[in-house]
Amino acid sequence: MTRCGAVIKKYPTFTVDGGFNVPAFKAELKNVAAEKGKAVVLLNFPNNPSGYTPTVEEGDAIVAAIQEVAEDGCNIVAITDDAYFGLFYEDSMTESLYGKLANLHPRILAIKLDGATKEEYVWGFRTGFITFADGNKTAKPKVITALEKKTMGIIRATISNCPHPGQTFVLDALSSDQYPAQKAEKFAVMKGRALKVKEILKDAKYADAWDYYPFNSGYFMCLKVKNVGAEALRVHLLDKYGVGAISIGKTDLRVAFSCIAEEDIKELFDLIYDAVKDLS
Numbered sequence: 001m002t003r004c005g006a007v008i009k010k011y012p013t014f015t016v017d018g019g020f021n022v023p024a025f026k027a028e029l030k031n032v033a034a035e036k037g038k039a040v041v042l043l044n045f046p047n048n049p050s051g052y053t054p055t056v057e058e059g060d061a062i063v064a065a066i067q068e069v070a071e072d073g074c075n076i077v078a079i080t081d082d083a084y085f086g087l088f089y090e091d092s093m094t095e096s097l098y099g100k101l102a103n104l105h106p107r108i109l110a111i112k113l114d115g116a117t118k119e120e121y122v123w124g125f126r127t128g129f130i131t132f133a134d135g136n137k138t139a140k141p142k143v144i145t146a147l148e149k150k151t152m153g154i155i156r157a158t159i160s161n162c163p164h165p166g167q168t169f170v171l172d173a174l175s176s177d178q179y180p181a182q183k184a185e186k187f188a189v190m191k192g193r194a195l196k197v198k199e200i201l202k203d204a205k206y207a208d209a210w211d212y213y214p215f216n217s218g219y220f221m222c223l224k225v226k227n228v229g230a231e232a233l234r235v236h237l238l239d240k241y242g243v244g245a246i247s248i249g250k251t252d253l254r255v256a257f258s259c260i261a262e263e264d265i266k267e268l269f270d271l272i273y274d275a276v277k278d279l280s
């Protein structure tokens with residue numbers, strides 16, 4: 001954003017009923033289309049920070065909205081950031097929207113981003129994958145070649161290169177027969193933690209301290225805290241209880257359940273609750 005001078009436009013993520021806010025997304029996309037005639041749409045599911053992945057119907061509605069705006073003449077780059085791909089725990093869609101966006105319309109360029117990152121339970125390897133959908137069948141190879149060259153150029157001009165050790169570890173891991181079983185084992189740990197959070201949050205005692213946003217996937221969930229500022233709460237949690245969380249805006253606190261053992265999750269939310277009470 002800073003480097004390329006992009007202007008970020010946002011919309012409320014959820015409807016009041018707790019679904020993905022497709023109407024708000026569509027309205028904002030139409031505004032940008034009217035203003036600029038072009039847009040880059042960034043879709044990130046499972047989402048950071050909310051931990052939400054849309055249902056199949058919501059996913060279809062997002063794709064339909066993008067298609068409609070493209071048909072009205074807007075050029076759209078639709079990027080799916082699939083950094084948390086595969087970490088689906090409940091009744092969400094379980095595919096990337098990239099598949100539905102690829103080659104959907106000549107004005108839509110679909111780009112898929114994957115990394116040897118959260119979805120592979122590794123961090124800091126700096127190894128990622130960029131996939132471009134090559135437009136409709138008549139797209140000239142020259143266009144896609146130019147895109148590839150420009151991408152290589154911008155990588156070289158910014159980060160220079162991905163480190164070779166990271167690439168080697170990833171390649172060896174992906175080639176190992178033990179890898180699918182190890183990945184399934186880690187997935188079960190994550191799912192166990194996510195479902196435990198849901199179970200704990202059912203406790204009515206928390207109702208005066210927060211509501212929580214829908215979550216069904218990924219590494220995180222967000223509380224919407226009541227009567228205290230999210231940033232003040234974050235600082236207090238860290239100072240008094242040694243608990244680290246991320247504050248977003250005035251009311252939202254992101255909790256990374258991915259890094260807390262299942263048996264410690266209750267204590268974590270009790271500490272957050274105590275911290276809210278200290279401040280309110």
Ligand SMILES: Cc1ncc(COP(=O)(O)O)c(C=O)c1O
Nearest residue numbers: 044048081083115117118123124
């Ligand atoms: C949505 C999303 N995309 C991409 C990344 C980048 O992953 P990494 O830091 O491993 O490059 C992150 C990391 O937090 C993320 O949350």
